[in-house]
């Protein structure tokens with residue numbers, strides 16, 4: 001394949017996703033330790049809505065949005081050894097988070113926030129950020145892995161890894177939570193899922209959730225969870241709600257249960273209750289997506305269990321703004337994807 005001289009890319013105007021601007025930019029050759037990727041698919045996150053409004057911490061002005069993509073290597077720099085043209089790959093969310101804990105420096109390499117992201121046709125990335133796409137996955141499916149899947153995996157496999165027979169609570173049916181459900185089940189856990197919608201809960205049940213609760217119809221869902229677990233509570237919580245759900249999650253957790261602090265989708269004003277944290281010896285752990293090493297580990301689990309990410313809807317590159325609107329409507333279950341290339 002000949003290397004293109006330019007790439008189409010979306011750029012934020014710092015206000016609304018509706019004003020994302022599609023433009024042409026010149027494309028540079030990969031540096032010695034970089035590869036040039038043809039972007040096949042990009043998936044959207046809740047974070048991308050925040051970024052599009054210019055409200056993300058340390059965000060680059062007028063950046064190219066989005067962190068998650070899957071693509072194909074079309075050129076390699078002269079010092080690249082382990083990858084070749086044609087390989088199917090995803091760059092990690094934070095390009096320089098290779099292993100171990102995140103750092104201020106690795107955080108500053110988060111795609112589609114502090115640095116330009118992936119909503120474009122071609123991108124050069126450092127070879128150290130790459131992870132191979134599991135063979136059984138399409139580009140659309142693989143584009144959902146870098147943020148949502150890896151965050152859920154990191155939450156479940158942290159200092160207190162999930163064990164077979166553990167109860168895992170997932171809140172709502174968005175990207176992180178549905179991966180939490182799938183990865184927990186693959187690890188032998190029992191999943192309790194909540195949602196605003198009975199229709200969405202049917203999908204969660206089909207995916208293997210053993211217990212489902214509509215949090216609108218059952219506002220005291222924490223009490224329901226204690227009933228389900230015979231008063232013991234859940235071992236792990238994939239906590240994506242934040243101040244609207246954290247109090248109930250603490251009540252629904254078992255003594256020394258692990259609550260992974262991930263997101264802020266639920267309105268509310270509660271913080272972590274120190275007395276209940278001490279009284280129940282709860283473990284609260286903030287999550288910052290994950291490393292290349294964790295991404296590789298996760299892909300082995302995904303391959304072993306032939307897990308297919310739940311892709312709710314795919315939009316064309318030209319209809320990227322419609323994809324944002326669909327994500328914002330919260331009609332989706334799992335992931336919303338943008339198909340960038342036609343072949």
Ligand SMILES: NC(=O)c1ccc[n+]([C@@H]2O[C@H](COP(=O)([O-])OP(=O)(O)OC[C@H]3O[C@@H](n4cnc5c(N)ncnc54)[C@H](OP(=O)(O)O)[C@@H]3O)[C@@H](O)[C@H]2O)c1
Pocket residue numbers: 044045046047147148151171172173174175176177194195196197200215240241244245261262263264265266267287288289327330331332334
């Ligand atoms: N810390 C990290 O590393 C990290 C990584 C990824 C994402 N995040 C954060 O995690 C959160 C989720 O991200 P995402 O991309 O998975 O979001 P998403 O796909 O947009 O999912 C949002 C879903 O949240 C559910 N929800 C809304 N209000 C709720 C409530 N009161 N209780 C329970 N569920 C509720 C809804 O599901 P139902 O309609 O089924 O109720 C909604 O569809 C965001 O805050 C995001 O910024 C953090």
